Amino acid sequence: MSSDPGSLPRRRTRGRGWAAVGWGVAGVLLVAILWEVYKFLGPSEGVVIGAVEGEAGSGVLILPRTHDRAMPHVWSMLIRLGEPTSGGATPPLVVSVAQAAVMTLGMAALGWLIGVAVGMLLGLAMQRWKLVEWGLLPWIVVSQIVPLIAFAPVVNVIGNQIDRSGIPWPQWLSVAVIASYLAFFPVAVGALRGLEAPDRIHVDLMRSYAAGYWSTLVRLRLPASVPHLLPALRLAAANAVLGAVVAEVSIGMRGGIGRMLIQFAGQASSDPAAPWGPMFGSIALGLIAAGSVALIGFGLTKYRRGEAAA
Amino acid sequence: MTTDTTLAGTASTGAALAVSASGVGKVFPAKAGDVTALTGVDLEVRAGEFVSLIGPSGCGKSTLLRLIADLDEATAGTLTIFGKPARRARIDQDYGIAFQQAGLLPWRTVADNIALPLELHKVPKPDRARRVAELAELVGLSDFVDRYPDQLSGGMQQRVAIARALAASPKLLLMDEPFGALDEMTREYLQGELTRIAAETGAAVVFVTHSIPEAVFLSDRVVVMSPRPGRITEVIETGLGPVRDEALRETPAYFAKVTEVREALHGAPTQRANER
Numbered sequence: 131m132s133s134d135p136g137s138l139p140r141r142r143t144r145g146r147g148w149a150a151v152g153w154g155v156a157g158v159l160l161v162a163i164l165w166e167v168y169k170f171l172g173p174s175e176g177v178v179i180g181a182v183e184g185e186a187g188s189g190v191l192i193l194p195r196t197h198d199r200a201m202p203h204v205w206s207m208l209i210r211l212g213e214p215t216s217g218g219a220t221p222p223l224v225v226s227v228a229q230a231a232v233m234t235l236g237m238a239a240l241g242w243l244i245g246v247a248v249g250m251l252l253g254l255a256m257q258r259w260k261l262v263e264w265g266l267l268p269w270i271v272v273s274q275i276v277p278l279i280a281f282a283p284v285v286n287v288i289g290n291q292i293d294r295s296g297i298p299w300p301q302w303l304s305v306a307v308i309a310s311y312l313a314f315f316p317v318a319v320g321a322l323r324g325l326e327a328p329d330r331i332h333v334d335l336m337r338s339y340a341a342g343y344w345s346t347l348v349r350l351r352l353p354a355s356v357p358h359l360l361p362a363l364r365l366a367a368a369n370a371v372l373g374a375v376v377a378e379v380s381i382g383m384r385g386g387i388g389r390m391l392i393q394f395a396g397q398a399s400s401d402p403a404a405p406w407g408p409m410f411g412s413i414a415l416g417l418i419a420a421g422s423v424a425l426i427g428f429g430l431t432k433y434r435r436g437e438a439a440a
Numbered sequence: 441m442t443t444d445t446t447l448a449g450t451a452s453t454g455a456a457l458a459v460s461a462s463g464v465g466k467v468f469p470a471k472a473g474d475v476t477a478l479t480g481v482d483l484e485v486r487a488g489e490f491v492s493l494i495g496p497s498g499c500g501k502s503t504l505l506r507l508i509a510d511l512d513e514a515t516a517g518t519l520t521i522f523g524k525p526a527r528r529a530r531i532d533q534d535y536g537i538a539f540q541q542a543g544l545l546p547w548r549t550v551a552d553n554i555a556l557p558l559e560l561h562k563v564p565k566p567d568r569a570r571r572v573a574e575l576a577e578l579v580g581l582s583d584f585v586d587r588y589p590d591q592l593s594g595g596m597q598q599r600v601a602i603a604r605a606l607a608a609s610p611k612l613l614l615m616d617e618p619f620g621a622l623d624e625m626t627r628e629y630l631q632g633e634l635t636r637i638a639a640e641t642g643a644a645v646v647f648v649t650h651s652i653p654e655a656v657f658l659s660d661r662v663v664v665m666s667p668r669p670g671r672i673t674e675v676i677e678t679g680l681g682p683v684r685d686e687a688l689r690e691t692p693a694y695f696a697k698v699t700e701v702r703e704a705l706h707g708a709p710t711q712r713a714n715e716r
Contacts, residue, residue, distance in 0.1 A: 329541070329543065331539050331541055331543040332543055332545070334506075334509075334511050334537075334539070335537070335539075335543055336560075337511060337530075338509055338510075338511065338530060338535075338537045339533070339556070339557050339560045339561070340530055340531045340533065340560075341560050345560055349545075349556070349559075349560070350545070353545070353547050356547075432547045432588070433547045435546040435547055435588055435589075435590050
């Protein structure tokens with residue numbers, strides 16, 4: 131077993147894993163340091179060019195303001211996380227952020243699942259029938275140009291109508307559907323590319339075994355699509371979070387982190403460190419979503435072996 | 441019922457022939473006009489016979505192999521494999537095939553790659569395991585069955601591909617330049633192995649190559665082909681006997697056949713001085 135050549139690259143990967151964590155931490159620290167350095171050196175009212183004397187808000191701001199209301203200290207943001215959410219006996223901000231994040235994560239996860247299912251079906255259909263690919267692929271690309279802000283209320287209205295007609299359609303379902311609208315795209319494209327990834331020789335080989343569509347799909351196309359699908363799934367996860375946050379805001383749903391972002395941003399002049407709570411929360415959300423998908427990849431390592439170099 | 445009896449009838453008369461082609465042609469339709477890849481091919485390969493197809497690129501040798509394998513359909517003539525239409529023979533798994541690239545599935549171990557055709561034809565697991573062990577032994581890879589293709593050398597990968605082609609015990613082996621991407625040493629070694637394996641399994645082999653010495657060393661007959669349009673120009677019986685070992689490569693009879701095939705390829709006797 132010691133002669134297993136597979137063990138060597140794996141150890142190297144683990145070393146690279148720790149290095150990656152180190153670089154990640156260093157990157158976050160660097161951003162925090164840059165923030166504080168600029169806040170210390172930069173002019174309190176920023177740098178404005180072309181301002182007209184006596185006219186408030188004129189000119190173009192080319193360097194941001196550095197006073198505490200515009201740029202709170204990094205430590206104030208962190209301290210604020212531990213303070214009550216909105217004064218009094220309300221729970222600490224970090225707890226509220228976590229609760230909101232969990233809610234958004236749930237909707238994003240559902241959106242991701244719907245998106246992956248739809249994307250896979252589209253990918254399968256497009257691979258199976260060239261005509262479907264020609265007919266559908268341009269529309270799939272066009273679908274992503276429609277702004278989510280315009281599309282979200284439409285889904286909400288349709289959802290409300292369904293709800294009123296007797297079939298329960300809660301608001302979170304609308305959010306999930308909107309999130310899935312962003313999530314399905316990378317999956318559909320990735321699945322199509324992945325399913326078409328097998329070499330001609332492999333397809334010929336399956337034909338020579340008189341293997342039908344389903345055997346070829348299960349034994350060749352799906353395994354071969356894994357290296358294309360994993361990045362697509364990760365992209366879909368990030369898109370689903372983004373979609374869920376934007377959807378919450380645009381249909382006015384309460385309880386999620388998107389709503390919280392807007393609410394606290396409105397109070398920023400009196401409580402400048404507070405909006406950073408949900409902001410950190412949504413960053414964490416994106417990382418958790420993408421990280422969970424990366425976990426799927428660990429179970430599929432054997433499908434990610436490089437094509438053997440002859 | 442009628443079709444059954446006719447099929448059985450042709451099968452019994454053509455039983456001694458692994459491949460029988462008469463007047464076979466293949467035209468690929470193209471925008472700039474049809475391309476004739478093959479025309480008027482008459483060829484018979486007896487059961488257990490080793491036949492090489494040789495010729496410059498574009499002579500249709502790979503196309504002919506693909507027609508026999510029913511990976512493409514002939515546009516003219518009749519082609520039967522063990523007395524059956526090529527399509528039937530493919531569905532019945534009458535042949536095994538290997539290409540220039542080993543074409544192993546990178547996510548499957550050596551054993552699982554060899555087992556792929558058996559798996560697809562629902563061979564029960566214990567039988568499968570037994571057959572895989574046999575084949576790994578035959579190609580000399582018993583110690584490597586748990587490895588993945590990326591952990592093997594090119595020559596070893598090609599041996600796995602040969603084992604996989606032999607998995608369903610076909611009586612016909614189709615090989616499209618299987619040693620084309622290998623270095624000379626590995627190549628000569630595998631040529632020796634292939635003649636041994638072909639003799640042990642008793643399978644007929646149709647072998648596409650562009651190497652003259654390879655064709656002569658391996659074959660009972662060398663089919664020389666010519667391009668534009670792809671056709672057979674000459675068939676040379678090597679008459680080198682059943683034993684193909686390294687000593688054969690040094691014999692005058694072998695050299696004479698290499699010269700004969702070369703001359704057939706060039707269409708005219710080449711000058712002696714150019715040969716050395």
